[in-house]
Amino acid sequence: MKLRICSLSELRPVFNYITRCFGSDVSSFINKEYTVFTTVGSRFQYRVFLLDKSCTSTLAKLARDSRVCGAGILIGWLHNNDFIPSTQLFDFIRRMGHRIGCSIIAKEQGVKAFLYGNDLLLASLEKVLEPAERGWYVAVLDSLDMVAIGIGKLLVSPQEIPMLIREGRMLVPVVKNVFDLGTTVRYEEIFY
Structure with a gap:
């Protein structure tokens, strides 16, 4: 599977969902503290992960030499420009002490x-x-x-x-x- 660190425009459906359901403060926190990347899946077009920014360079090195299936927290899938959240996203937001919506x-x-x-x-x-x-x-x-x-x-x-x-x-x-x-x-x- 191919690892992709996406641009903010590619991730717009992800951040729109996070902002709508959890608030702009959570969206800003994730954007500041985490790298959002995708891997290609079979049933859903892309699997979306959060990875602590301190681990990003290590993951990039690993991805050059091997197939990366995923790392960090699976927060959902991008399919036809639609974001489908995972249960892990909601549990992560709750554990971080933020308000849960949606x-x-x-x-x-x-x-x-x-x-x-x-x-x-x-x-x-x-x-x-x-x-x-x-x-x-x-x-x-x-x-x-x-x-x-x-x-x-x-x-x-x-x-x-x-x-x-x-x-x-x-x-x-x-x-x-x-x-x-x-x-x-x-x-x-x-x-x-």
């Missing part, structure tokens, strides 16, 4: 269902951490420890949720499962 907190039964590849139903939704809008990629968080268990696409706007609850439509899918931590067990090749 997330859904799932109840216990929803966590189990989502980890088996199912969509998240309204009955299993505990809370929406905004900003979040229909069609956005969101992290699904376990309500017990706030760890990201997967990534999905939000199927309803947060403003629609109270109406759906009033109508008793609790079995409506609210998050389409894009992938979850169980995906690596079920389909190991998905990330290679």
Whole structure:
């Protein structure tokens, strides 16, 4: 796999997502402290990684003599100029003490269902951490420890949720499962 240190314009979808979901301070912090690079994957066009800037020259030397599959933190994928975040991105941001957005907190039964590849139903939704809008990629968080268990696409706007609850439509899918931590067990090749 070919390692690429990308220009800011190539990474615009990545930084747009980070700014929208976590704020401009997080985006600036990442840009200042980390090198963002990509490797070509098979299912998704590019895998996107964060690497501490102090390690960048070492990685560049290694990449000249060998095939680098990845290094640092896998934060997502670039596919057709669209950024699909990874669960590691959300966990990294949380560990750094920053506010998490673009997330859904799932109840216990929803966590189990989502980890088996199912969509998240309204009955299993505990809370929406905004900003979040229909069609956005969101992290699904376990309500017990706030760890990201997967990534999905939000199927309803947060403003629609109270109406759906009033109508008793609790079995409506609210998050389409894009992938979850169980995906690596079920389909190991998905990330290679």
